[in-house]
Structure formats: C-alpha cells, structure tokens
Amino acid sequence: MTLPTTDTTVLYPAGALGSTGVVLHREELPDGRAAILLDVTAAHPVDAAWPDQPADRGTLTSGDAPDSPVALLDAVVAASDGSALFLGSDSPVKKGTEGWAFLVAHVVDGQSSLREGDTVTVAIDPEYRRALSAGHTACHLASLALNRTLADAWRKEVTTDAAGAPNFDALAIESSTIIPDGSIDVYRIGKSLRKRGFDPASLDDLEAIAARVDGTLEAWVATDAAASVESPHPVLTGRRAWVCDLPDGRVSIPCGGTHIGALDAFDAISVSFERDDADGAITVTMRTTSTPR
Incomplete structure (x- = not known):
C-alpha cells in the first residue's frame, strides 16, 4: 500500500x-x-x-x-x-x-x-490528557496575565495579545513546555527587546510580578469561564484556536494543543519566576502550576 x-x-x-x-x-x-x-x-x-x-x-x-x-x-x-x-x-x-x-x-x-x-x-490515557490539557490552558492564561502585568514596561507601541495588552510573551519567548497541570516558559530579554522599547528594570521585583499575575489569574478562575478549541477543519493542518470568555471579552489564540472545557476545572492557577543574567541578557523562567478542582 x-x-x-x-x-x-x-x-x-x-x-x-x-x-x-x-x-x-x-x-x-x-x-x-x-x-x-x-x-x-x-x-x-x-x-x-x-x-x-x-x-x-x-x-x-x-x-x-x-x-x-x-x-x-x-x-x-x-x-x-x-x-x-x-x-x-x-x-x-x-x-x-x-x-x-x-x-x-x-x-x-x-x-x-x-x-x-x-x-x-x-x-x-484520560488522566494524562486531562493534566496536559489543564497545563496548556493554564499556560495561555498565565501568559495573558503576565502581558497585562508588564503593560507599563513598554516605551514604544508593539504587537498586542488576544486581550489587547503588549505581547511580551510572544516577543520574548525562547521556549515553552507543557507539563502535567502546568508549564515552563523561558523568556529572553536582550538588545532586540530593549530596542523595541521594553524596560528591563520592570523585572527587578519578580515576587511583586508573580503576586500581580496570581491576582489576575485568581479573578479569572473565579468566573468559571467557558473555554474551548475552535476547529473548523478536522484535518491535522487545519487552523485551530483556543478561545475563552474572560471578564473583559472573548480571547482567541491560535493553538494546536488540547485544552479543558471551562475554568471551573481549576481550583487555582499560580506562577513563580526565576531569573538569570548572562552575556548582557536577562533570562526569566515562569513556572505555572494549576490545581484541579
């Protein structure tokens, strides 16, 4: 054949x-x-x-x-x-x-x-799929919350995310890894991001940033908002998008992964940050953790 x-x-x-x-x-x-x-x-x-x-x-x-x-x-x-x-x-x-x-x-x-x-x-395997789907949904939410938190760190206009905030996640992302019930996202802040108008000093207090991101995530999770994957074409190459009805409106992010059906699947989502300075650049790792309800 x-x-x-x-x-x-x-x-x-x-x-x-x-x-x-x-x-x-x-x-x-x-x-x-x-x-x-x-x-x-x-x-x-x-x-x-x-x-x-x-x-x-x-x-x-x-x-x-x-x-x-x-x-x-x-x-x-x-x-x-x-x-x-x-x-x-x-x-x-x-x-x-x-x-x-x-x-x-x-x-x-x-x-x-x-x-x-x-x-x-x-x-x-249903439990492994659930855990990865929860991790992927939490990853998207955390990136949106991080973009919102860092919105004032830009001195120039840049591309925006699905919620209208400057898209730090897309502009600085170096790698993203979905893990069961969470994700690990690595961002690099070097010369190119500074030229785009990003102020690296905004990352000096990562604990404060984590607290603000967590506050946004807590408010979003409390809404039990509906979420889904829009997939108009059933083949592997078909364009798909993750959509979620957040308090300020529906967001839509192109995505080929799997996701949970609503935010009521979460008891909580939280983030933590690690920073490394080397060769004139800053590397920030965001670890997102979700707890199922």
Whole structure:
C-alpha cells in the first residue's frame, strides 16, 4: 500500500479520547520501532515546529492483532510527498506545504503485528490528557496575565495579545513546555527587546510580578469561564484556536494543543519566576502550576 496523500483527520481538538481508524501505512524505523499511519485518530502528536505539548499516551488495539493492545510509545507529526515518510524534525518542508500530506505517526514497538488494512481502535490515557490539557490552558492564561502585568514596561507601541495588552510573551519567548497541570516558559530579554522599547528594570521585583499575575489569574478562575478549541477543519493542518470568555471579552489564540472545557476545572492557577543574567541578557523562567478542582 502506498503512502497516504491526504492529511490525517484528527479528533483530539474536540477532546476525543478514542477513535477507530484504518492502518494506511506501516513504516519500520531504524531504532526497531514502527510508525503506524491511520486515516483518523484521537492521538495528539508532537509538532516539531513548536513542540510545547508532549504526545498523548495510550494504546492501539486491532482485533486481528494477537498482541493487542499495543502501547503508544510516541506520536509525532510526519510529512510525505507520496514517495517517502519524514518524521518530526526530519521533514524538509513546513506543515501545510502544497503537494505534501501531513500525518500523525503513531510510534509502536516494532515487534507488534499491526499491519496495513487493520481496523485499529485508539484509546487515550484520560488522566494524562486531562493534566496536559489543564497545563496548556493554564499556560495561555498565565501568559495573558503576565502581558497585562508588564503593560507599563513598554516605551514604544508593539504587537498586542488576544486581550489587547503588549505581547511580551510572544516577543520574548525562547521556549515553552507543557507539563502535567502546568508549564515552563523561558523568556529572553536582550538588545532586540530593549530596542523595541521594553524596560528591563520592570523585572527587578519578580515576587511583586508573580503576586500581580496570581491576582489576575485568581479573578479569572473565579468566573468559571467557558473555554474551548475552535476547529473548523478536522484535518491535522487545519487552523485551530483556543478561545475563552474572560471578564473583559472573548480571547482567541491560535493553538494546536488540547485544552479543558471551562475554568471551573481549576481550583487555582499560580506562577513563580526565576531569573538569570548572562552575556548582557536577562533570562526569566515562569513556572505555572494549576490545581484541579
């Protein structure tokens, strides 16, 4: 069977924890594992372009496979031009490039008997998905609250976030990692950010900043606001956005991850900061922690 020529249909944006699909292709990998491509899946994969949220955990089960269920060891975005398959950062093109198919590669043990043509049920670990979804939602909220807190630190006009505040998060972010019930975001404040008009002195009292961010987060969580992922196109390359009805209005942030359905899932969200000064630049790490209700 040839490689798929159309993108994988994905169900995770709507919160699905299970799916049934057909194995379109099996690719043996150099490390002894195998990549299983399905026509439809509920598994959230890592996207090498912005690998902030880890892959789902779960199993793949086929009635025709004697070793089912098979553990899902990883899930990554793959690309194919119809003649070869490229996993993760090995892809030579950006996601969405015309003439290419973009697929969820389900990585399993190479000894598994899953094969092309099998009908496979994907079952996602619900607690791990919940924890990552909560962490991703908390990450967005914390970034918005941080932008609001630092709004007066800018001497020039810059791009704004979904809530209308100067977008420190987007302009200074170096890396973002979603973890169960939280996130770790690293910001770099160097010459380029100073030229844009940001005052580094605004970061001198990180405890005060944390207190202000926490105050905003507490007020938002208390609203139990609705939140969701808007996904008008069901394929992997479809544009998606996280939306939330905050007190000052609805915010919408482009996002390919998973999220919780409302802020009433949280008992609290809080942040802490660490600072490092090196080579003329400031690195600030924000750690966000959410507590489920």
